[in-house]
Amino acid sequence: MKRILIALIILTIGTGFSSFAQTSNTLSAKEIVQKADAKSRGDYSTGEITMTIVRPTWTREMTMKSWSRGADYALILVVAPARDKGT
Numbered sequence: 135m136k137r138i139l140i141a142l143i144i145l146t147i148g149t150g151f152s153s154f155a156q157t158s159n160t161l162s163a164k165e166i167v168q169k170a171d172a173k174s175r176g177d178y179s180t181g182e183i184t185m186t187i188v189r190p191t192w193t194r195e196m197t198m199k200s201w202s203r204g205a206d207y208a209l210i211l212v213v214a215p216a217r218d219k220g221t
Contacts, residue, residue, distance in 0.1 A: 141174040178203045182213075 145166065161169070179202050187194045197214040212218045 137174050141170050145170045175205065 179200075181200045183198045183200060185196045185198065187196070195215070196212060196218060198210050198212050200208065200210045202208040212220065
């Protein structure tokens with residue numbers, strides 16, 4: 135979420151400065167969003183996520199690690215609880 139916010143701020147500032155110098159190759163809104171999305175994704179990402187499931191009678195947590203490379207490859211591994219570990 136922070137990466138998206140930072141990318142949007144940078145994009146807003148960048149487009150503000152570029153509006154002063156109009157060039158013949160202006161970008162469409164779709165192209166701007168695609169470039170901002172590509173910059174926010176980067177080449178690869180890693181993360182650790184804890185998901186909490188809340189039901190009326192019980193609560194459960196699952197911890198997962200994730201890796202991704204571009205938009206084509208991703209892996210999510212459950213590391214806790216022990217009964218789900220490795221799935």
